[in-house]
Amino acid sequence: MRICSILVLLAGLWLTPSAMAAIDVYEFDSPKQEEVFHELTRELRCPKCQNQDIGDSDAELAKDLRDKTYVMLQEGKSKDDVVEYMVARYGNFILYKPPVMASTLILWVSPVIVIVLGLLMVFARARKKTRDNADSDLSAEEKERLANLLNKDKEN
Template sequence: MRLLSILILLAGAWLVPPVAAQSSIDVYEFDSPAQEAVFRELTRELRCPKCQNQDISDSNAELAKDLRDKTYEMLREGNSKQEVIDFMVARYGNFILYKPPLMASTVILWAGPVLVILLGLVVILVRTRRTRRNDGDELSTEEKKRLADLLNKDKES
C-alpha cells in the first residue's frame, strides 16, 4: 500500500509541467472602458518586431510583452493613442505598423502588387501578339518552290 501511494505521488509529479513551461497571462487594470478599448486597438495595430507577422497582442515574445507593458504604461500616464503610435514609430520605425502610411519609403509596399500585376499583363499581351504575328507569316519564295515540288511529286506518284 505504501509503495502504491509513492508510485501515485511520483506519477502525479511527473504529469505536472514545470513552472517555466506554464505561460503567464497579462492582466492590466484600466481606469475606464474607453482606455481599455484604446489599449486593445493599439495592441492589434502594432506589429511585433521579432515575430514580424503577429501583432503584439498575439505574440508570446518577450519584446511583445515589453511593448504591451510600455503601451499600458503610456496610456495610464494619459498619453493619447497617436502619442503611443508616434513613440513606437520613432523607436522601431514604420515597420511596427500593420498599415504603414503612404510615404516615399513605403510607396513600393502600396504600389508593388499593382505594378507586378500590370507587368504580368504586359508580358502576356506582348507574347500573344508576337505568336499571332508569327502564325500569319507568308512562305518565302524558296519555301513556296519547294512546296510546289513536293506537291508535284505527290501528284506524279
Template sequence: MRFLSFLVLLAGLVLTAPLPARAAIDVYEFDSPEQEAVFRELVRELRCPKCQNQDISDSNAELAKDLRDKTYEMLREGNSKQEIIDFMVARYGNFILYRPPLMASTLILWAGPVLVILLGLCVVLVRTRRKGGGQGEALSTEEKKRLAELLNKDKES
C-alpha cells in the same frame, strides 16, 4: 516485493502525470470601456519586432509582452492613441506598424505589388505579340494548291 512494486507504480505515476502548463495570461484593468477598446486597437496595430508576422496581442514573445505592458502603462497615464504610436515608432521605427505611412522609404511596400502585376502583364503582352497573336501568315499559291490536293485525296478515300 510489494513495496518495490508500489515504488515502481508511484514513480510511473509521477513521471507520466501532466505537468502544469506555464501559460501567462495578461490581465489589465481599465478605467473605462473606451480605454480598453483603444488598448485592444493598439495591440492589434503594432507588430512584434521579434516575431515580425504577428501583432503584439497574438505574440508570446517577451518583447511583445513588454510592449503590451508599456502600451497599457501609457494609456493609464493618459496618453492618447497617437502619442503611443509616435512613441513606438520613435523607438522601433515604422516597421512596428502594420500599415506604415506612405513615405519615400516605404514607397516600395505600397507600390511593389502593383509594379509586379504591371510587369507581368507587359511580359505576357510582349510574348503574345511576338508569336503573332495566333494568326499565321497567308498561304502562298503553291501551298494552297497542295492543301487542296490533300483535302481532295481525303474526300476520295
C-alpha cells in the same frame, strides 16, 4: 512504488512552464480605454516575431510592449502618442500598415508595377504570336506548290 512514480509524474507536470504560464490581466478606467488598448495591440507588430501583433505574441518583448502600451494609456496618453513612441523606438517596421513615405514607396508601388509588367508581357507574347501566324499565310503560288507536293507524296 507505483504511487511514488505517479507522484513524481504529477509533480513534473505541475512544474512545467506551460502549467505556470500567466495570462495578462489589465484593468482599465473605461471601456473606451480598453478598446484603444486592444486596437493598439492588433496594430503593432512584434519586432521579434515579425508576423504577429503584440497582442497575439508570446515573446517577452511583446509582453513588455503590451505593458508599456497599458502604462501609457493609464497615464492619459492618446493612441497617436503610443504609436509615435513605438515608431520612435522601433521604426516603421512595428506598424502593420506603414505610412506612405519615400522609404516605403517601393512597398506600396511594387505590386502594381509587377502586375503591369506581367500584363504587358502577356499582351506582347499574344501579339507576337498573332503576327507570326499572319506571316505564315502562304501566297496563292506557294499554296499550289504545296498541294502539288502533297499530291505527289500520296501517289507514291
